[in-house]
Amino acid sequence: MISIKQVRELLATCLELDPSLLPENPTRENVEGWDSIIHLSLLGLLEDISPGVLDEFPKLAEVQSIEEIHRLIGSR
């Protein structure tokens, strides 16, 4: 299972930030720099830790927040 903390850490990795610097509920609106390039990097890391997740959840491309990501794939 992928925890919300893990997803948050992956996003921080993509942004080259310490996870503590992210907002409590990171979204593409409130995180500066979370553009489509960063989103692609995040998808790549999600696939690395959970192979097949992109095929199973194509809607990951559209998600707007960490919470949304975790809601989609958290139980995988």
Next chain:
Amino acid sequence: MRFTIVGIEYQLGEIEIDLLRDHPEYAPVLAKTGMPRHYQSELPLHELAAKAASKLLSAHSSEAAQIGALLLVTQSSEFHLPSTAALVHDALGLAPEVMSIDLNQGCSGFVQALCIAVPLTASHGNVLIVCADRYRAKLRTGDRSTESIFSDAASAVLVGRDGPLTLGFQSHHTEGSGARLLQQRTGETLTMAGAEVFLWTRNRVVKQILRALDTEITLGHRIRTAVLHQASKLVVETIQSTLPTGTEVPTNFETVGNTVSSSIPILLAQESAILKRSGSTLLSGFGVGLSSSVVVIRHG
């Protein structure tokens, strides 16, 4: 139907952009795009197109005299009307009886134009395909997902009757439901939902390519080379990872960026041996539309 590629020429935008020099803050995107260099043109689109075509016609003047049709692929027209093809026709001094039309298509445009041009040679003699785009004028300043990708360029391919080549498997896919993912409304800048376009490519385009490979193998033709639209490093490598080991996948995104409709012709011009040696070559163009087209060129 047999055909030949008489020649290919291209013209990059006259302004060279060094991504890291001009946008050091874009350094993180290079890992995904693999494109440190881009080109921008300030020329009117039809002049950029005519530059590429003129180079080609100068080098092949006797074949140029037998041009019966001009197919111009662009999504950067200067005018709503007339067609850019009419302007390029005039710039090149082509005969009045040459049928000249625009194809409003992007990254899949060259493959589609080729699939139209080859059978058209039966009735119209040599067919000139010109691809030309000035996407950089459409971009929003500060949008690194697009500024780090697109380059302006034009290319010209002269298709002739007879010759050593034939078209094998071809497949075309149009998905207008994805139009919003890569679009430019009149008076606005281009917007691209990169992650969604990437996942569509990873799913739809890869399936189309693999179907082409399977079909050609069943018919006894092995694909030696896959010439892919140079969308970005991530996209090319993702598609490449699904191809049979040993398939050649030439690239030039590192040196010219994503030149939209000219992506495949420029690669074919730079790797001129590809269509001269025996074996089959797969062309795959995909993107805005959403649209994806695959064709196999058989040699010998």
